Amino acid sequence: MSESFKLGDLVWAKMKGFSPWPGRVAIPTPELKPPKKATNAQCIYFFGTNNYAWIEDNNIKPYQEFKEQLIKSCKTAAFKEAVNQIEEFIVSPEKFGDLDDHARNAEEEFDKLKDVLEEDENQEEKPADEEVAGPASEPTTSKKKSATPKIRLGISKVKPIKRSSSAGTKSTPRKKSKGMSRSYTDIDAANEKPSMLNHSFSKKSSLLHRPSNILRPDTPPLDLENVSETLLEKNIQASQMKFGFLGLGIMGSGVVKNLLNSGHKVVIWNRTAAKCKDFEKVGATLATTPCDVVEEADITFSCVADPQAAKEMVFGNCGVLHCPSLESKGYVEMTSIDSDTSHDIVEAISGKGGRYLEAQIQGSKTQAEEGTLIILAAGDRSLFDDCQSCFKAMSKNSFYLGSDIGNASKMNSVLQVVGGVSLAALAEGLALADRAGLNQADLLDVLALTPLASPHLILKGRAMIESSYSTHQPLMHMQKDLKLALGLGDTLEQSLPLTATTNEIFKHAKRLGYANHDVAAVYIRARF
Known part of the structure; x- marks a missing residue:
């Protein structure tokens, strides 16, 4: 049975693939349009990341009630920073004063959105304008009446919320369209924290149009004086x-x-x-x-x-x-x-x-x-x-x-083909297990006992499950090596269909913004 949450509540919010994260029920930014099932979701502001996402009610818990239990769910530096920030907010909310500006701007934008919805309900057989959902959009037309979901807006008479002063540049209001674009929140599993949650993309827009301004995860500095x-x-x-x-x-x-x-x-x-x-x-x-x-x-x-x-x-x-x-x-x-x-x-x-x-x-x-x-x-x-x-x-x-x-280059290309295809297969297997409701950690435990066991694959599998992509082997370098292998195959007229497909998978992961992350980030392409 889901909890009843109201604007401003401090909560633990869990996105699939992430540990529960400290947040606050908030007014969405102009970029974050309501999802299809908005009646069962809340817009959550995530402390420490300064991002927003729609989270279903059954994945939200009251902060204080579950603090002792959930504060142990993650031990990353980013998570600790988020917890420190929400605790600071509890003690000194006035330090987060510039959240008020966001609240006022969000109310104005959402009021405009309500007007658009009401207008759509009264219009029939009118073509929809170009959707504005991401870096690039596709024009769509419709001869049917716009289907308008019943959305719980709940923002007309509420106290403005406060936003962290570290939120960065102010967002630019989106272009208003006659047909509302239903958007779904993209998930950034390239880091150990939700870092791209306030980006959304159209249901009809290509995956290739997702934004790619994703920060490379921190990689520990090299200890030069420590002899291995x-x-x-x-x-x-x-x-x-x-x-x-x-x-x-x-x-x-x-x-x-x-x-x-x-x-x-x-x-x-x-x-x-x-x-x-x-x-x-x-x-x-x-x-x-x-x-x-x-x-x-x-x-x-x-x-x-x-x-x-x-x-x-x-x-x-x-x-x-x-x-x-x-x-x-x-x-x-x-x-x-x-x-x-x-x-x-x-x-x-x-x-x-x-x-x-x-x-x-x-x-x-x-x-x-x-x-x-x-x-x-x-x-x-x-x-x-x-x-x-x-x-x-x-x-x-x-x-x-x-x-x-050329012998060394060719041998290296052959080995990279085997490695790249194996990683892509592992990513798809983990994604399938998750979709089937299986425990991914159990899958790796079983895999480790089979003839397919490989320390490298088990290690990368753990990184995929934990969304830990600190760079050990850059994803873009693997894609480059696959491309070189395909060039060798063309020269020798050797068919490499699996390599070609794997190359496209890694290229897509690069396009999603994970070029500088570890090769394990190919899981993002398989999962999302």
């Missing part, structure tokens, strides 16, 4: 050569950390210079340009975002080729690239007397930090041998796949 136990157990004898490193992203940072902690001399460069400061404090030498890195180092590693970025490191302004001499210097490409790009780079490097090696890496942020990556190498054998102390510091195994340039 795995690295200590390896007992590495560092090479006396000087090594350069281009790129301090998610993977590059972990690799450089282990090179430094194992006693190697490292010269670094990164497009964002601020990232270099912490590495300088623990022994790295900073260089001004990629060219300077190559000039100072005996062997230079490159680990950047994609094939285009890899080419810029070599052919771009102040790039590797601008170095006065590459004679006997080594260049190791660790970026996930296609074989054609690798051929272009080796021709340029060897043309100036340098040595070249592909060294594709398999693993994620955690493996990079622990020094347990897998190295897939192809190219100059002498360079592979010279890099052994470095490879030992950054990986648990390195494979030499021959002198043919």
Whole structure:
């Protein structure tokens, strides 16, 4: 039996996929139009996120009554911040004064909406204007009388509510349309808190029109001085050569950390210079340009975002080729690239007397930090041998796949196909289990006991269930690798229907705003 709530009540509100969250029964923003079943729902303002969503009555509980029970339902920093904010509101509501402005504006907008509904009831065979529901909308027409749901507005004679001063910019009133667009709240499971609840999209609008301004979840900073136990157990004898490193992203940072902690001399460069400061404090030498890195180092590693970025490191302004001499210097490409790009780079490097090696890496942020990556190498054998102390510091195994340039890139693409398809299948399986009313955690427990068991899939499955998408392997990088695999398939005339479908799934997840989140965020595409 549902509770009876009124405007201003402090509550616990639960959205599917999230823990109960502290909130307040509120007047909806102009962007948040009533859902189809508004008579059984309340508009909730979520503390800590400053967002709004329609929540069904049976998913709302009084705040004080269930505080002791539900305050333990989540332990994330965002949840604790929300609880602190609602407690502060209870003690000093005057600090949340600018909520009054929202209430007054919302009343005016909702009064206009009532007028629109009344007008629609008296109009027949009139085409509806263009729907305004999101970043893009589709014009619709109808020759039938507009169906007007009975909506409990309940806002004409109420005390204005207060809104947090941290709510950000004021919302812009929507364009009024003659036909009311029924909207459904989009759910942002890209974070550990509801962070996109005040965006809504039309029932008739494409999923591709959902907004994508979703914040990337916090990723814990890298502890450069903490030497991993795995690295200590390896007992590495560092090479006396000087090594350069281009790129301090998610993977590059972990690799450089282990090179430094194992006693190697490292010269670094990164497009964002601020990232270099912490590495300088623990022994790295900073260089001004990629060219300077190559000039100072005996062997230079490159680990950047994609094939285009890899080419810029070599052919771009102040790039590797601008170095006065590459004679006997080594260049190791660790970026996930296609074989054609690798051929272009080796021709340029060897043309100036340098040595070249592909060294594709398999693993994620955690493996990079622990020094347990897998190295897939192809190219100059002498360079592979010279890099052994470095490879030992950054990986648990390195494979030499021959002198043919492209072998490592191709092997990496094949492995990414298997990984990407598996993740998409796991996401769909979890979504199906949830829709069928099954406990998703039980599914993972059973999966772990079957021949399909995989530590990686179980780990990503937990992240999907918990909506925890801190970036260990960026979703956009997986999609990029799937695209490279499809290109390889086209070159070899090899049919890859599953890969093509999986690529579209990851592309869609990117379009929804999860490009910089972990690959586990592909679940959002499967679930919603």
